[in-house]
Every structure is written in structure tokens, then in C-alpha cells.
Amino acid sequence: MTELFVDDAPVGETIVSVGQVASPVKVDASRYTDPEWAAIEAEKVWGATWQLACSLDHVKNPGDVFVYEVGSFSMLIVHGRDGVLRAFQNACLHRGSEICESHQQGLTELRCPFHRWSWDLEGRLREVPSRKGFGALRNDELPLIAGRVDTWGPMVFVNPDADAKPLHDFLAPVPAETAWADLDDFRCKALLSIPVKANWKTIIDGFSETYHVQGIHPEMLRMVDDVNSPQVIWERHGRLRQPYGVASPRLRGGATDQEIWEGFVEVMGGRVGLGEGSDAGECPPIPDGATLRDVLAEMIRDHFRETEGVDLSRFGTEQMMTMEQYNLFPNITVLIFGDLLQVVAARPGATPDDGYMDVMAFDRVEPGSPRRDPVTAEIEAGSYSMGLVVDQDIANVERAHRGLHAPGLTHLTLSGEECRIINLHRNLDRVTE
Numbered sequence: 184m185t186e187l188f189v190d191d192a193p194v195g196e197t198i199v200s201v202g203q204v205a206s207p208v209k210v211d212a213s214r215y216t217d218p219e220w221a222a223i224e225a226e227k228v229w230g231a232t233w234q235l236a237c238s239l240d241h242v243k244n245p246g247d248v249f250v251y252e253v254g255s256f257s258m259l260i261v262h263g264r265d266g267v268l269r270a271f272q273n274a275c276l277h278r279g280s281e282i283c284e285s286h287q288q289g290l291t292e293l294r295c296p297f298h299r300w301s302w303d304l305e306g307r308l309r310e311v312p313s314r315k316g317f318g319a320l321r322n323d324e325l326p327l328i329a330g331r332v333d334t335w336g337p338m339v340f341v342n343p344d345a346d347a348k349p350l351h352d353f354l355a356p357v358p359a360e361t362a363w364a365d366l367d368d369f370r371c372k373a374l375l376s377i378p379v380k381a382n383w384k385t386i387i388d389g390f391s392e393t394y395h396v397q398g399i400h401p402e403m404l405r406m407v408d409d410v411n412s413p414q415v416i417w418e419r420h421g422r423l424r425q426p427y428g429v430a431s432p433r434l435r436g437g438a439t440d441q442e443i444w445e446g447f448v449e450v451m452g453g454r455v456g457l458g459e460g461s462d463a464g465e466c467p468p469i470p471d472g473a474t475l476r477d478v479l480a481e482m483i484r485d486h487f488r489e490t491e492g493v494d495l496s497r498f499g500t501e502q503m504m505t506m507e508q509y510n511l512f513p514n515i516t517v518l519i520f521g522d523l524l525q526v527v528a529a530r531p532g533a534t535p536d537d538g539y540m541d542v543m544a545f546d547r548v549e550p551g552s553p554r555r556d557p558v559t560a561e562i563e564a565g566s567y568s569m570g571l572v573v574d575q576d577i578a579n580v581e582r583a584h585r586g587l588h589a590p591g592l593t594h595l596t597l598s599g600e601e602c603r604i605i606n607l608h609r610n611l612d613r614v615t616e
């Protein structure tokens with residue numbers, strides 16, 4: 184393999200600040216396009232790491248089964264009759280046929296449609312038609328191939344490797360860092376998967392830096408500080424903290440409160456009850472000693488109390504108005520405000536030039552609220568609006584990937600601001616050694 188990095192900064196419990204790299208970090212462009220590299224990833228990454236499969240709402244009752252597809256194989260997430268979640272490789276032990284093709288509810292068994300072998304929801308073989316033809320076949324020697332499954336908040340993770348270390352060790356320190364947000368009190372409303380002609384890394388890289396706000400999301404410059412946003416890199420994962428309700432320093436003259444207010448309504452007005460296309464009107468009055476961020480935070484809390492009956496009074500201005508964005512190795516980003524949880528994941532498709540962008544949207548609810556039936560669908564890019572900013576990200580991704588095939592382009596050239604992308608590649612190095 185060619186040398187990947189000219190920069191040799193240490194990996195580990197390292198904090199990388201914007202601009203800290205001594206020189207540009209170079210990453211081999213073929214990692215995004217080469218089938219041989221994709222085959223290495225298939226084995227070392229997708230066959231052996233924790234990845235986000237679905238939400239607890241998707242498998243809320245015994246008999247619920249979710250099919251998680253990644254690259255060339257799929258996993259079943261099964262809610263057993265004993266209330267336990269289990270994961271199995273989606274392959275019949277007879278001749279390997281997939282057992283389930285799509286999300287199912289209320290199953291009492293896992294029956295292969297090809298020759299009708301059947302396992303119970305705990306993965307024990309129960310029935311083999313014309314069993315005598317196999318001679319001495321023992322049910323206890325042919326259980327479904329188990330993987331691991333576990334949860335963080337409302338998110339269900341799966342690992343095809345049955346010997347993998349626990350999810351919470353893998354995710355550390357992110358669950359502890361986000362304990363303030365009470366993630367258990369979110370319910371999934373939608374899981375939408377968008378097939379795109381792009382490598383999974385091209386997709387998730389677009390959610391691993393905000394350097395591109397000035398290029399792709401100019402509307403945001405009035406309402407977000409995309410420059411003074413501290414990033415932290417842990418061993419595997421990373422975090423961005425980004426203040427909303429203030430103008431970008433890239434706007435040389437700054438922005439008035441009226442302009443920031445209009446920008447906020449255009450980008451995320453739904454949080455204050457002003458949906459897409461709403462006229463922002465006059466900026467709300469700002470009391471003495473308060474800031475526009477304080478006023479916006481209070482408006483969001485009021486909106487939630489009035490429309491959802493959800494009390495957000497325990498979350499201060501910082502928690503309501505500064506986004507915490509976590510990037511989890513290898514392919515997941517989790518966006519958190521006090522009122523909001525949204526997750527984007529990127530999965531590989533059939534070739535290095537095919538991928539899926541999964542968007543999982545959640546609603547904040549009162550503790551103990553019943554689980555939902557999320558909308559779960561594969562949709563065409565651009566066929567349904569996911570909000571101005573995510574729509575702009577989707578519209579950019581195929582162009583971003585096509586350029587990586589240019590024969591003269593040997594390397595990506597990355598800055599310290601892109602440290603979460605750099606960290607993804609360092610971790611890919613580590614797991615593919």
C-alpha cells in the first residue's frame with residue numbers, strides 16, 4: 184500500500200484543534216474508488232465493527248425483525264419472545280439463502296422461503312422438511328450464525344463478529360459525554376435510505392467537517408459560527424461543538440440580529456414553529472442582559488411545550504443552541520441539540536462507487552412515552568425534502584465522488600479543520616493492518 188499520510192501526528196487520546204497540522208495531510212484517493220480496497224473494508228470493517236442498524240422503535244415488540252444490509256451481506260435484528268434482542272447473519276444454514284428480505288413485524292419463526300427450513304426467534308433450528316434425506320442431522324449443530332447487538336439511547340447497533348468487545352467500550356466516551364441529553368427520551372419517526380453513486384466515505388466525509396458551509400450552505404453563514412467550532416478527536420470517534428444563532432466570522436461585516444433571525448428561520452425555523460418557506464418577520468425583542476441565542480432557546484422550549492407537551496426547561500441556552508455533532512467510526516454522525524436528535528450513516532453498496540445515505544430522524548418525547556412505528560423507506564435523492572441543509576448535502580455528494588476518478592488526482596489534501604476525516608483514515612489504517 185502506498186504511504187497514506189505525509190503528516191505523522193500521533194493517534195490516540197489526542198485533541199486536534201483547527202489549524203494544528205504542520206502541513207496538509209494526504210490520503211490516497213484510490214481508497215474511495217478501488218475495488219481491492221473495498222474488499223479489504225468488507226472483511227476488516229463491515230464484517231467486524233459495530234454499526235448502526237435501526238432504532239428501538241423498529242423492533243419494539245417480540246416478533247419484530249429488522250434487516251440491516253451492508254455491502255454484500257445482511258444481518259437480522261430479532262426481538263425474541265423472551266424480550267431479548269438478538270442479531271443473526273441473514274443466511275440459511277442449508278444453502279445460504281437470505282431468510283428475510285425486509286422489515287417484518289409479528290413473526291413467530293424465521294423460515295427460509297427457499298426450502299422452508301425454520302428457526303425460532305432465538306435462532307434454534309426447529310424444522311427441516313424431508314429431514315430423513317440429510318441422514319443424522321442435529322438441530323443443535325445448526326443454529327443461525329449469531330452476531331452481537333446492543334443499544335445506545337434509541338439506536339440499535341449490530342456487529343457481525345460474535346466475539347466483538349461490548350458496544351459501550353467501543354463507543355466510549357460518547358455515551359457519557361451525551362448523558363445530559365437524555366437520549367432515551369427520543370422516538371424514531373423516520374429512517375430514510377437514499378441510494379447514491381458515491382463511496383460511503385465520500386458520503387460521511389460530508390458530515391465530518393463544516394469547512395464546506397461557505398461552499399454548499401451559504402444561507403447558514405448568517406446563523407452559525409462555522410469557524411470557531413472546537414473539535415475533539417478521541418481514539419476512534421470525534422466531536423464538533425458549533426454555536427448557532429450567531430453570524431459566521433466569514434461574513435466580514437458580521438450580521439445584524441434581524442439577519443441572524445432571518446437566517447435561523449430559513450435554515451431551521453421548524454424548531455420555533457416557522458416551517459419551510461415561512462416569513463421570518465421582525466426579530467423578536469431581546470431583553471436587557473439577554474442575547475438572541477437566549478431568546479431563540481426560549482422560543483424553542485415554548486414551542487415544544489405548546490405543541491408536544493414536552494418540558495425542555497432543564498436545558499440551558501448552550502444546550503439548545505450549540506450543536507454537538509459526534510462522528511462515530513466508521514460511518515455514523517449523531518447531531519444533538521436539547522430538542523433534537525438526528526443521525527446520518529453511510530453504508531457501502533455493491534461497488535466502491537455505490538453507497539447509501541441513511542437519515543434517521545427522532546422526536547423528543549416525555550420519558551416513558553410509547554414507541555412509534557417509524558416511516559422506513561428507500562427513496563430517490565431529491566424526491567423528498569429533508570430540510571434545506573441536508574438536501575444541499577445530498578445534491579453535492581455524487582459530484583464530490585465522481586471527481587475522485589480523475590486519473591491525475593492521486594491524493595486528497597486535508598486541513599486540521601478536517602481532522603474527523605483524517606481520524607477516519609487513521610482508524611481504517613489500524614483495522615486493516
Ligand SMILES: [Fe+2]
Nearest residue numbers: 389399400576
Ligand atoms: Fe453540509
